[in-house]
Amino acid sequence: VKVLVVVEHDAGAYTKGSLGVLSRAAALDGADEVAAVVAGAGPLDTVGAEAGRHGATTVYVAADASLEPALPQPRVDVLEQVVRAGAFDSVFFCNSVLGADTAAGLAARLGAGLNWDLVDVEVRDGALVGKKPALSDSVLFDVGWRGGPSLALFRSGSFEPSPIGGEARIEPVPFTSSPHSQLARVTKQERRADEGASIEDAEVVVAGGVGLGSAEGFELAEELAGAVGGAVGATRAAVYKGWYPHHAQVGQTGKTVSPRLYIALGISGAVQHKVGMQNAKVIVAINKDPNAPIFEFSDLAVVGDVHTVVPALIALLRARPGAGSVPERPGA
Amino acid sequence: VKIAVCVKHVPSGRVRFHPETLRIDRTGPGELNAFDKYPLEAAARLAEADGHEVVAVSVGAPAAEETLRTALSLGADRAVLVSDPAAAGSDLVATARLLAAALAGEAPDLALFGQQSSDGGGAALWAAVAEMLRVPFVSQASELTIDGSTLRVRRETEYGDDFIEAPLPAVVAVSDAINEPRYASLKGRMAAKKKPLVVLTAAELGLDVTAVGDAGSPSEVLAAGTPPTRTGRVTLDDEATAAASILEYLVDRELV
DSSP, X not given: OEEEEEOOXXXXXXXXXXXXXXXXXXXXXXXXXXXXXXXXXXXXXXHHHHHHHXXXXXXXXXXXXXXXXXXXXHHHHXXXXXXXXXXXXXXXXXXXXXXXXXXHHHHHHHTOXXXXXESEEEEXXXXXXXXXXXXXXXXXXXXXXXXXXXXXXXXXXXXXXXXXXXXXXXXXXOOOOOGGGGSOEEEEEEEOTTTTOOGGGOSEEEEEOGGGOSTTTHHHHHHHHHHHTOEEEEOHHHHHTTSSOGGGBBSTTSBOOOOSEEEEESOOXXXXXXXXXXXXXXXXXEESOTTOGGGGGOSEEEESOHHHHHHHXXXXXXXXXXXXXXXXXXXX | OEEEEEOOEEESSSOOBOTTTOSBOOSSOEEEOGGGHHHHHHHHHHHHHHOOEEEEEEESOTTHHHHHHHHHHTTOSEEEEEOOGGGTTOOHHHHHHHHHHHHHHHOOSEEEEOSOOTTSOOSSHHHHHHHHHTOOEEEEEEEEEEETTEEEEEEEOSSEEEEEXXXXXXXXXXXXXXXXXXXXXXXXXXXXXXXXXXXXXXXXXXXXXXXXXXXXXXXXXXEEEOOOOOOOOEEXXXXXXHHHHHHHHHHHTTOO
């Protein structure tokens, strides 16, 4: 199979998720060729080099001012062109707001199959087979594609980026756009103050739920996050109560995260939340209810009041030698 | 201005798969996808302010009529159901063909979607539909206004908010941060029973049956298996020593 990996970047820095997908493609048994494509306002030289280090042999670079805003439709134009010209039979995406929209738009443009929420992929008898969990991950489907290019949208955080030190050939792509792709335009962007610190890329996430008790309770989550060098997340219920901003929401209607460490404070573990964090390597949950569902999928289940346990934990972390040198956000 | 709201009839309660077809079992009771209440509310508010017409559109089994009646009780003026045995098993692309054909027939200025469906379907159906209609689209809309023939949207992304403008006609998927959906009033439910609802087949939309349903779907489910589970859980239930034990656990695994 000939795989094209769509690599996303934010202001020239690759997203961890899309580099992970590229690494997976590079390690895929049965992949005859792995190329990457990146689009943006340019210059994208460093981005191209990084894709080479993660296993792409060719990096298609579409640099054009109209690709500066994170809008999907001009990207569909770029991808259609690259897929057709390079005769790619598989296109991989990492899930994100932009990635999902672009993938579905490309599926319609090419009349191609799109399988989403995949956690892995393999080549079986020369054909791509995707692995898709469903029903709150109680079942794992094998999914396939018929005809046309196979479009695969991977669950965020399914793969770790692993540089293998290659070098890619950079292939510029002249940007031509369909008329309808240019109609939406960004008139203003408001970057959040914690720019770049997307919780999706953080190595450690400290998340709070209704068990924190109030908006003030989230100061506890922030202090713990500061002490372990992590970002703060929140459940939908806590966000709905106005205790923490929506952009920090982890779950079905928020972000999907897969940090090395996820610390859940006062979170019951509703399915809505679970789907956003179940890929975390290590899950530590602190909840005073011994029957909280979150304990069923935690590695370390702590039955206790967050208002007692967490301040004690913060004090111990701060008392460690060298604690002051812990960077605020190692994931950024 | 005419607004179409695309809604989905989803299984009530737990979603199950049919063991042989590996499709979602849709034989049980169903209801309006909860996330579709947000675009319905957004459309109702726009209509109340400026007298727009609101059409609810759905692709589904005949039972989806029930969901369209719910949509009518929440402010839609009339409803269109695309229902055809030949369309069963449609994947994202085939469903988008059906929906795009229905929307092309209605020619709305604005087509609204909810941000997701509770039965796990449709990663970004709106994007496929907009592409087929060759119109601009915006997803994750947390604010939405119509100014003459211009659409203005505030979109939430991972990094911040984008303010986007597009000319109508356009497609917008709204997030659940956009409003607080209303509950259907008794009056609304009564009125819904009398509002017009038409049912259309794929052929009536001008679609070839080989372009929809299982035959028209370029993706497929091959087999079902069991996923790996998390093992080796440690439980701490002494609050007094918990903090020290957590720290030890994290240090041992080089997590701090």
